[in-house]
Amino acid sequence: MTNTDLKALELLFQRPLEPAFTTRDSGKTVLELPDSFYTDRYRNDTEEVGNRFSKDVDLKIPIQELSNVPSLEFTKKIGLKNQFSLFNNRHREIASELITLFMSAPNLRQFVSLSVYTKDRVNPVLFQYAYAVAVAHRPDTREVPITNISQIFPSNFVEPSAFRDARQEASVIGESGARVHVDIPQNYTASDREDEQRLAYFREDIGVNSHHWHWHLVYPTTGPTEVVNKDRRGELFYYMHHQILARYNVERFCNNLKKVQPLNNLRVEVPEGYFPKILSSTNNRTYPARETNQKLRDVDRHDGRVEISDVERWRDRVLAAIDQGYVEDVSWARLES
Missing domain, CATH: 1.10.1280.10 (Di-copper center containing domain from catechol oxidase)
Structure with missing residues (x-):
């Protein structure tokens, strides 16, 4: 673990709608990506865009190649410009799978690489959610401060x-x-x-x-x-x-x-x-x-x-469980407090 690894993780909370190779930390720092990390849009221009954004920066953080490149096909059901919501069952399942992927990274440096590789390939809000959950729960990222969501996506909070x-x-x-x-x-x-x-x-x-x-x-x-x-x-x-x-x-x-x-x-x-x-x-x-x-x-x-009737049924089940003092699982087994 190095300070630059932790710095790279902190920088991924910045500029969520811009590619990972653009400057961060008020133009002072840039992440140097392997050519394989560039998306199809920039794959033929890796040297040009890499040189453009690495000029006049104080710190360049090299990103390690991934030992195993994951398939992110499961995230495609949420488009890059779609609205992500944890109250949508399908979105929640996709987020769960992405969190599991982040948590399974074998070490800190590979987690950094996996996060950088994933960032430009999935929905930005989905990424920030799953990434922040992983940072909050991995033992090797406890020193990384999680940026307040209002600073990451301010237009969701201010007129x-x-x-x-x-x-x-x-x-x-x-x-x-x-x-x-x-x-x-x-x-x-x-x-x-x-x-x-x-x-x-x-x-x-x-x-x-x-x-x-x-x-x-x-x-x-x-x-x-x-x-x-x-x-x-x-x-x-x-x-x-x-x-x-x-x-x-x-x-x-x-x-x-x-x-x-x-x-x-x-x-x-x-x-x-x-x-x-x-x-x-x-x-x-x-x-x-x-x-x-x-x-x-x-x-x-x-x-x-x-449907409205679904919400009413869920509410009635919660009230019934409170009155009865127990709940039943899908196999009708009683679970008591």
């Missing part, structure tokens, strides 16, 4: 016009300390005439939302046993959500709002509208709005189908 103003400020004013702050509009997701918008600052808090991503890194639902099998994970899952909801209710009381109402009936209209205006980092498409008084509907997509 786009703020970036336009920030880029203009950064390009015009040097790093002299004279740059002005760029404000994120408080009411860009709904009108301030809507009472619930008083809590927008909490629901849209970057820290709270990036915590949700980090929770899935620490407690992934699928993957190798050493990653998934955590002591008291169900209890901690309940405790974490209970605490966030308790804090949310306190914030509501401080804003002269009632305690949050449970969503008991999934078939009634949702009175509040919501207009996120944030962008998907992989394809620059905005997330759809929720109109005022909109009803939930069944989801029928090429990669999965979920």
Whole structure:
């Protein structure tokens, strides 16, 4: 293990939408890839692009050849520009297989090589998720800091016009300390005439939302046993959500709002509208709005189908298991706490 190995792993959290051979660390560092690591798009120009990005850098980190080149065919079901979601069963299974691949790397240097090779060949968000899970759980990467997801994909957290103003400020004013702050509009997701918008600052808090991503890194639902099998994970899952909801209710009381109402009936209209205006980092498409008084509907997509009745059935099973004090597995065997 060397410091450059750990540095290379840290750099893979930067510039997630750019090829691995481009400069990182504010232009100070570059990863020197073997020719076999270049994708088909750049394979005939390896020397040209390699020389272009290795000029005027402080540090060049050579990447070792892979002892065994893996097949990544299983990841192709999620296109490079598709939206990745852990709530999609197929996506979750693919992520689990990729995590298993990362965890099976025999040593740190081969893990670095495997990560660099994989990065430009799979969906960027899928890569960042599976890669971060592996970094968080491999014994030889415990010293590698995991970059906050809001810094990796900021357009998933901040309204786009703020970036336009920030880029203009950064390009015009040097790093002299004279740059002005760029404000994120408080009411860009709904009108301030809507009472619930008083809590927008909490629901849209970057820290709270990036915590949700980090929770899935620490407690992934699928993957190798050493990653998934955590002591008291169900209890901690309940405790974490209970605490966030308790804090949310306190914030509501401080804003002269009632305690949050449970969503008991999934078939009634949702009175509040919501207009996120944030962008998907992989394809620059905005997330759809929720109109005022909109009803939930069944989801029928090429990669999965979920009906309202499914969600109701899952909810009823959880409540029944709580009342009974046990659950049953697929073979009807009783599992008691």
